Protein backbone atom coordinates (compact mmCIF):
# COMPACT_ATOMS: atom_id res chain seq x y z
CA UNK A 1 0.00 0.00 0.00
CA UNK A 2 1.24 3.47 -0.81
CA UNK A 3 -0.18 5.22 2.22
CA UNK A 4 2.12 5.07 5.24
CA UNK A 5 -0.91 5.59 7.45
CA UNK A 6 -2.29 2.30 6.17
CA UNK A 7 0.44 0.30 7.89
CA UNK A 8 -1.72 -1.97 10.07
CA UNK A 9 0.14 -1.19 13.31
CA UNK A 10 -0.17 2.55 12.74
CA UNK A 11 -3.83 2.32 11.87
CA UNK A 12 -4.53 0.18 14.89
CA UNK A 13 -2.78 2.76 17.08
CA UNK A 14 -5.29 5.28 15.72
CA UNK A 15 -8.19 3.03 16.69
CA UNK A 16 -8.90 1.59 13.25
CA UNK A 17 -9.49 -2.08 12.75
CA UNK A 18 -8.66 -3.16 9.21
CA UNK A 19 -11.24 -5.65 7.98
CA UNK A 20 -9.74 -6.82 4.69
CA UNK A 21 -8.03 -5.32 1.67
CA UNK A 22 -9.78 -1.94 1.67
CA UNK A 23 -12.17 -1.67 4.60
CA UNK A 24 -11.90 -0.54 8.21
CA UNK A 25 -14.00 0.03 11.30
CA UNK A 26 -13.36 2.59 13.99
CA UNK A 27 -15.41 3.02 17.14
CA UNK A 28 -17.02 6.43 16.99
CA UNK A 29 -16.49 8.83 19.89
CA UNK A 30 -20.26 8.97 20.27
CA UNK A 31 -20.64 5.19 20.40
CA UNK A 32 -18.39 5.26 23.46
CA UNK A 33 -20.29 8.25 24.92
CA UNK A 34 -23.61 6.48 24.42
CA UNK A 35 -22.29 3.45 26.27
CA UNK A 36 -20.74 5.28 29.19
CA UNK A 37 -23.02 8.32 29.50
CA UNK A 38 -26.17 7.58 27.50
CA UNK A 39 -25.46 10.58 25.24
CA UNK A 40 -26.03 10.20 21.51
CA UNK A 41 -24.53 11.92 18.50
CA UNK A 42 -26.29 14.64 16.56
CA UNK A 43 -27.73 12.03 14.20
CA UNK A 44 -29.37 10.54 17.26
CA UNK A 45 -30.84 13.88 18.14
CA UNK A 46 -31.83 14.79 14.58
CA UNK A 47 -33.01 11.44 13.19
CA UNK A 48 -33.15 8.83 15.97
CA UNK A 49 -29.89 6.92 15.50
CA UNK A 50 -28.83 4.94 18.57
CA UNK A 51 -25.13 5.72 18.78
CA UNK A 52 -24.30 2.67 20.93
CA UNK A 53 -25.66 0.45 18.14
CA UNK A 54 -23.92 2.32 15.33
CA UNK A 55 -20.94 0.92 13.44
CA UNK A 56 -18.74 3.51 11.74
CA UNK A 57 -16.90 1.98 8.80
CA UNK A 58 -15.49 2.56 5.34
CA UNK A 59 -15.25 0.14 2.42
CA UNK A 60 -12.72 2.49 0.77
CA UNK A 61 -10.13 3.33 3.39
CA UNK A 62 -7.49 4.16 0.77
CA UNK A 63 -9.58 5.42 -2.14
CA UNK A 64 -10.78 8.94 -2.85
CA UNK A 65 -10.64 11.34 -5.76
CA UNK A 66 -10.57 14.52 -3.66
CA UNK A 67 -7.97 15.95 -1.29
CA UNK A 68 -10.14 18.18 0.88
CA UNK A 69 -8.08 20.45 3.08
CA UNK A 70 -10.48 19.86 5.98
CA UNK A 71 -10.29 16.04 5.76
CA UNK A 72 -8.73 14.53 8.88
CA UNK A 73 -7.08 11.67 7.00
CA UNK A 74 -3.65 11.45 5.42
CA UNK A 75 -4.28 11.70 1.66
CA UNK A 76 -1.71 9.59 -0.17
CA UNK A 77 -4.69 7.80 -1.72
CA UNK A 78 -3.77 4.58 -3.48
CA UNK A 79 -6.87 4.71 -5.70
CA UNK A 80 -8.59 7.72 -7.24
CA UNK A 81 -11.03 6.10 -9.68
CA UNK A 82 -12.10 2.68 -8.39
CA UNK A 83 -10.80 -0.26 -6.37
CA UNK A 84 -9.21 -2.84 -8.65
CA UNK A 85 -8.97 -5.62 -6.07
CA UNK A 86 -11.72 -5.95 -3.56
CA UNK A 87 -13.36 -8.22 -1.00
CA UNK A 88 -16.84 -9.67 -1.28
CA UNK A 89 -19.52 -7.65 0.53
CA UNK A 90 -20.43 -10.56 2.82
CA UNK A 91 -16.82 -10.70 3.97
CA UNK A 92 -16.66 -6.94 4.50
CA UNK A 93 -19.86 -6.96 6.55
CA UNK A 94 -19.10 -10.03 8.68
CA UNK A 95 -15.54 -8.88 9.41
CA UNK A 96 -16.74 -5.37 10.21
CA UNK A 97 -19.35 -6.66 12.66
CA UNK A 98 -16.76 -8.92 14.30
CA UNK A 99 -14.30 -6.04 14.55
CA UNK A 100 -16.91 -3.75 16.08
CA UNK A 101 -17.76 -6.39 18.70
CA UNK A 102 -14.09 -6.89 19.49
CA UNK A 103 -13.40 -3.16 19.74
CA UNK A 104 -16.34 -2.68 22.09
CA UNK A 105 -15.66 -5.76 24.21
CA UNK A 106 -13.77 -3.76 26.86
CA UNK A 107 -16.92 -1.79 27.68
CA UNK A 108 -18.47 -5.02 29.00
CA UNK A 109 -16.45 -4.78 32.21
CA UNK A 110 -16.95 -1.06 32.70
CA UNK A 111 -19.04 -0.14 35.76
CA UNK A 112 -20.36 2.97 34.00
CA UNK A 113 -21.92 0.91 31.21
CA UNK A 114 -25.42 -0.44 31.62
CA UNK A 115 -25.24 -4.22 30.86
CA UNK A 116 -28.36 -4.12 28.68
CA UNK A 117 -26.93 -1.24 26.65
CA UNK A 118 -23.68 -3.17 26.26
CA UNK A 119 -25.56 -6.26 25.02
CA UNK A 120 -27.37 -4.08 22.47
CA UNK A 121 -24.09 -2.60 21.27
CA UNK A 122 -22.94 -6.08 20.26
CA UNK A 123 -25.67 -6.16 17.59
CA UNK A 124 -25.41 -2.95 15.54
CA UNK A 125 -28.63 -1.64 14.01
CA UNK A 126 -27.01 1.10 12.01
CA UNK A 127 -23.98 1.49 9.75
CA UNK A 128 -22.43 4.89 9.11
CA UNK A 129 -20.53 4.42 5.84
CA UNK A 130 -18.51 7.54 6.22
CA UNK A 131 -15.32 6.94 8.14
CA UNK A 132 -12.83 7.99 5.46
CA UNK A 133 -12.36 7.67 1.69
CA UNK A 134 -15.10 7.76 -0.96
CA UNK A 135 -17.40 4.73 -0.49
CA UNK A 136 -18.88 4.81 -4.00
CA UNK A 137 -15.47 3.71 -5.35
CA UNK A 138 -16.14 0.24 -3.89
CA UNK A 139 -17.65 -1.61 -6.86
CA UNK A 140 -19.78 -3.91 -4.68
CA UNK A 141 -21.42 -1.19 -2.64
CA UNK A 142 -24.92 -2.21 -3.79
CA UNK A 143 -24.54 -5.74 -2.49
CA UNK A 144 -23.10 -4.41 0.75
CA UNK A 145 -26.12 -2.14 1.28
CA UNK A 146 -28.50 -5.00 0.44
CA UNK A 147 -26.84 -7.28 3.00
CA UNK A 148 -27.13 -4.62 5.71
CA UNK A 149 -30.81 -4.07 4.97
CA UNK A 150 -31.50 -7.84 4.96
CA UNK A 151 -30.15 -7.93 8.51
CA UNK A 152 -32.34 -5.02 9.58
CA UNK A 153 -29.38 -2.63 9.70
CA UNK A 154 -30.09 0.90 8.49
CA UNK A 155 -27.43 2.60 6.35
CA UNK A 156 -26.25 6.20 6.15
CA UNK A 157 -24.00 6.64 3.12
CA UNK A 158 -21.89 9.78 2.75
CA UNK A 159 -20.53 10.61 -0.69
CA UNK A 160 -18.53 13.56 -1.98
CA UNK A 161 -20.88 13.64 -4.98
CA UNK A 162 -18.25 13.39 -7.69
CA UNK A 163 -19.25 9.89 -8.81
CA UNK A 164 -22.70 10.41 -10.37
CA UNK A 165 -22.54 7.09 -12.23
CA UNK A 166 -22.37 5.27 -8.90
CA UNK A 167 -25.37 7.26 -7.62
CA UNK A 168 -27.29 6.40 -10.77
CA UNK A 169 -26.59 2.71 -10.18
CA UNK A 170 -27.31 2.60 -6.45
CA UNK A 171 -29.69 -0.30 -5.82
CA UNK A 172 -30.86 -0.57 -3.14
CA UNK A 173 -30.60 3.01 -2.04
CA UNK A 174 -29.18 3.60 1.45
CA UNK A 175 -31.61 4.48 4.21
CA UNK A 176 -30.20 8.01 4.12
CA UNK A 177 -27.95 9.37 1.41
CA UNK A 178 -25.64 12.26 2.19
CA UNK A 179 -23.98 14.36 -0.47
CA UNK A 180 -21.33 16.79 0.70
CA UNK A 181 -21.43 20.22 -0.91
CA UNK A 182 -18.38 21.92 0.47
CA UNK A 183 -18.04 24.85 -1.91
CA UNK A 184 -20.43 27.44 -3.29
CA UNK A 185 -18.82 27.53 -6.73
CA UNK A 186 -16.22 25.90 -8.96
CA UNK A 187 -13.38 28.18 -7.97
CA UNK A 188 -13.67 27.59 -4.22
CA UNK A 189 -14.22 23.87 -4.88
CA UNK A 190 -10.96 23.58 -6.83
CA UNK A 191 -8.95 25.35 -4.15
CA UNK A 192 -10.51 23.59 -1.17
CA UNK A 193 -10.90 20.01 -2.40
CA UNK A 194 -7.99 19.69 -4.87
CA UNK A 195 -9.80 17.14 -7.08
CA UNK A 196 -7.99 14.44 -9.03
CA UNK A 197 -10.30 14.91 -12.02
CA UNK A 198 -10.72 18.20 -13.86
CA UNK A 199 -14.47 17.72 -14.22
CA UNK A 200 -15.11 16.97 -10.53
CA UNK A 201 -17.24 20.09 -10.05
CA UNK A 202 -19.38 19.21 -13.06
CA UNK A 203 -19.78 15.70 -11.69
CA UNK A 204 -20.91 17.14 -8.36
CA UNK A 205 -23.59 19.33 -9.94
CA UNK A 206 -24.70 16.34 -12.05
CA UNK A 207 -25.08 14.33 -8.82
CA UNK A 208 -27.15 17.09 -7.27
CA UNK A 209 -29.57 16.94 -10.22
CA UNK A 210 -29.76 13.16 -9.87
CA UNK A 211 -30.35 13.35 -6.16
CA UNK A 212 -33.68 15.11 -6.50
CA UNK A 213 -35.32 11.98 -7.98
CA UNK A 214 -33.82 9.33 -5.69
CA UNK A 215 -36.47 7.70 -3.55
CA UNK A 216 -34.73 7.78 -0.23
CA UNK A 217 -33.98 10.28 2.53
CA UNK A 218 -31.56 12.74 0.93
CA UNK A 219 -29.29 15.08 2.86
CA UNK A 220 -26.96 17.83 1.73
CA UNK A 221 -24.13 18.49 4.13
CA UNK A 222 -22.22 21.77 4.01
CA UNK A 223 -18.94 21.40 5.93
CA UNK A 224 -18.03 25.01 6.66
CA UNK A 225 -14.44 26.21 7.00
CA UNK A 226 -14.05 29.80 8.12
CA UNK A 227 -12.10 31.87 5.62
CA UNK A 228 -12.58 29.24 2.92
CA UNK A 229 -16.20 28.39 2.19
CA UNK A 230 -18.33 29.98 4.91
CA UNK A 231 -20.72 32.54 3.42
CA UNK A 232 -22.04 32.64 -0.17
CA UNK A 233 -25.47 31.55 1.10
CA UNK A 234 -27.18 32.50 -2.16
CA UNK A 235 -24.85 30.33 -4.19
CA UNK A 236 -25.26 27.40 -1.80
CA UNK A 237 -29.04 27.87 -2.00
CA UNK A 238 -28.88 27.62 -5.80
CA UNK A 239 -26.97 24.33 -5.51
CA UNK A 240 -29.32 22.99 -2.86
CA UNK A 241 -32.31 23.73 -5.09
CA UNK A 242 -30.81 21.44 -7.75
CA UNK A 243 -31.07 18.51 -5.33
CA UNK A 244 -34.27 19.49 -3.52
CA UNK A 245 -33.04 17.49 -0.50
CA UNK A 246 -35.14 16.39 2.44
CA UNK A 247 -32.60 17.74 4.90
CA UNK A 248 -29.65 20.13 4.94
CA UNK A 249 -26.92 20.03 7.58
CA UNK A 250 -24.68 23.11 7.80
CA UNK A 251 -21.79 21.86 9.95
CA UNK A 252 -18.64 23.53 11.24
CA UNK A 253 -15.21 22.20 10.36
CA UNK A 254 -13.52 20.33 13.23
CA UNK A 255 -9.79 20.88 13.75
CA UNK A 256 -8.51 17.31 14.02
CA UNK A 257 -6.28 14.64 12.52
CA UNK A 258 -4.22 15.49 9.46
CA UNK A 259 -6.33 18.55 8.67
CA UNK A 260 -4.28 20.32 11.38
CA UNK A 261 -1.36 20.31 8.94
CA UNK A 262 -3.42 22.13 6.29
CA UNK A 263 -5.59 24.47 8.34
CA UNK A 264 -5.40 26.28 11.67
CA UNK A 265 -7.76 26.77 14.61
CA UNK A 266 -8.69 30.11 13.04
CA UNK A 267 -10.52 28.17 10.33
CA UNK A 268 -12.92 26.65 12.86
CA UNK A 269 -16.19 28.61 12.87
CA UNK A 270 -18.12 29.09 16.10
CA UNK A 271 -21.47 27.42 16.51
CA UNK A 272 -23.05 30.86 16.22
CA UNK A 273 -21.27 31.54 12.90
CA UNK A 274 -22.58 28.25 11.54
CA UNK A 275 -25.97 29.27 12.93
CA UNK A 276 -25.94 32.58 11.03
CA UNK A 277 -25.23 30.67 7.83
CA UNK A 278 -27.99 28.14 8.61
CA UNK A 279 -30.54 30.87 9.32
CA UNK A 280 -29.77 32.72 6.10
CA UNK A 281 -29.88 29.53 4.05
CA UNK A 282 -33.17 28.49 5.67
CA UNK A 283 -34.66 31.87 4.79
CA UNK A 284 -33.50 31.68 1.17
CA UNK A 285 -34.79 28.14 0.66
CA UNK A 286 -37.93 28.38 2.75
CA UNK A 287 -36.85 25.33 4.75
CA UNK A 288 -37.69 25.34 8.46
CA UNK A 289 -34.62 25.36 10.68
CA UNK A 290 -35.66 22.70 13.16
CA UNK A 291 -32.76 21.77 15.36
CA UNK A 292 -29.13 22.22 16.31
CA UNK A 293 -26.41 20.29 18.14
CA UNK A 294 -23.83 22.69 19.59
CA UNK A 295 -21.44 19.84 20.52
CA UNK A 296 -21.02 19.11 16.82
CA UNK A 297 -21.61 22.67 15.54
CA UNK A 298 -24.37 21.47 13.26
CA UNK A 299 -27.88 22.65 12.40
CA UNK A 300 -30.78 20.82 10.77
CA UNK A 301 -32.96 22.28 8.03
CA UNK A 302 -35.85 20.00 7.08
CA UNK A 303 -38.19 20.43 4.13
CA UNK A 304 -40.86 18.52 6.07
CA UNK A 305 -39.94 18.49 9.77
CA UNK A 306 -42.51 15.78 10.53
CA UNK A 307 -40.42 13.31 8.47
CA UNK A 308 -37.13 13.82 10.27
CA UNK A 309 -37.26 10.63 12.36
CA UNK A 310 -36.28 7.29 10.95
CA UNK A 311 -39.29 4.94 10.99
CA UNK A 312 -39.85 3.63 14.49
CA UNK A 313 -37.13 5.86 15.98
CA UNK A 314 -39.22 8.76 17.25
CA UNK A 315 -37.95 9.71 20.73
CA UNK A 316 -40.26 9.60 23.73
CA UNK A 317 -39.69 13.32 24.30
CA UNK A 318 -38.75 15.76 21.58
CA UNK A 319 -35.59 17.88 21.83
CA UNK A 320 -35.76 21.53 22.71
CA UNK A 321 -36.30 23.95 19.91
CA UNK A 322 -33.35 25.48 18.12
CA UNK A 323 -31.86 28.52 19.84
CA UNK A 324 -32.03 31.96 18.35
CA UNK A 325 -29.06 33.62 16.70
CA UNK A 326 -28.94 37.26 17.58
CA UNK A 327 -29.57 39.66 14.75
CA UNK A 328 -30.69 37.08 12.22
CA UNK A 329 -34.13 36.48 10.80
CA UNK A 330 -35.58 33.31 12.30
CA UNK A 331 -37.70 31.57 9.69
CA UNK A 332 -38.28 28.58 11.94
CA UNK A 333 -39.95 30.53 14.70
CA UNK A 334 -43.32 31.02 13.06
CA UNK A 335 -45.72 28.46 14.55
CA UNK A 336 -46.36 26.75 11.21
CA UNK A 337 -42.68 26.04 10.84
CA UNK A 338 -42.00 24.53 14.25
CA UNK A 339 -41.73 20.74 14.43
CA UNK A 340 -45.19 19.42 15.26
CA UNK A 341 -45.42 18.61 18.93
CA UNK A 342 -42.05 20.11 19.81
CA UNK A 343 -41.65 22.39 22.80
CA UNK A 344 -42.65 25.90 21.86
Ligand code: SF4
Pocket residue numbers: 028029030031041042043044049050051052054055056128
Ligand atom coordinates in the same frame (compact mmCIF):
# COMPACT_ATOMS: atom_id res chain seq x y z
S1 SF4 B 1 -23.95 8.20 13.21
FE1 SF4 B 1 -21.83 8.93 13.01
S2 SF4 B 1 -21.49 10.24 14.80
FE2 SF4 B 1 -23.32 9.01 15.21
S3 SF4 B 1 -22.59 7.25 16.38
FE3 SF4 B 1 -22.63 6.69 14.19
S4 SF4 B 1 -20.61 7.14 13.41
FE4 SF4 B 1 -20.83 8.19 15.37
